[in-house]
Amino acid sequence: MNQSEKLRSLINCSIFAAITAILAQLEIPLPLVPISGQTLAVGMTAIVLGSRLGALSMVCYAAIGAAGLPVFAAFRGGMQVLVGPTGGYIIGFIATAYVTGLILEKTRFTIPMALVANTVGMLITLLFGTIQLKFVMDLEWGAALASGVYPFVIVGLIKAFLASWIGITVRKRLVQANLIADSEKGAA
Structure with missing residues (x-):
């Protein structure tokens, strides 16, 4: 990968971290964990950028939030969010983006496969989030599942369907514009 491609990859990671921050502000408050647009952004990121760059984008998102920028849901930021009841979901975004992108890299970048990959990703996010929610809030497993899953x-x-449809559409257009690599065995 030459310098220009590296720079383009980092810019793409930054753009998708920003998209995640923006969609995080679309939320429906619930007692412990809000419903937000973050997971929609994670799915789109994985589809467009692939496993490695998608995960890197989510690392950037988590890092800028941990540093205190208000990029998490409800314009929150800081380490207290990552170690709090909802932090497991955010940490899970990294694994979700990697696995979702990897499934597509190993199969095909199509809407049906993206839907399968995003559904698996949703389960990963819920797993990470619910485990942390259970322990941070000292909940029984039933209560953690009732609040976190x-x-x-x-x-x-x-959101998995929307991320699949939007992600595949955006990916095709970015490939046509030569802004990401056209590779069924690896994105960008």
Whole structure:
């Protein structure tokens, strides 16, 4: 990868970290964990950037939030968010982006495969988030699932579909514009 491609990759990572920060502000408050647009952004990021760059973009997002910039849901930022009840979801975004992108790199960048990959990604995010929620809030597993998983399944599937459709559409256009690599075995 030459210097120009490296720079383009870093710019793309930054753009998708910013998109995640913007969509994080679209939220429906719930008692412990809000429904937000973050997971929609994570799915789109993984589709467009692939596993490595998608995960790097989510590392950037988590890092700028941890540094105190108000990029998490409800314009929150700081380490207290990452170690708090909702921090597991944010940490899970890194694994989610990597696995979602990897599934597509190993199969095909199509809407049906992106939907499968995003559904797997949703489960990864919910797993990370619920585990941290359970321990930080000292909840029984049933209460953790009731607060950290059940409210998000239906809306998560809707966001998985939207991320798949938007992500594949954006990816195709970026490939046509030569802004990302056209490779079924690895994005950007």
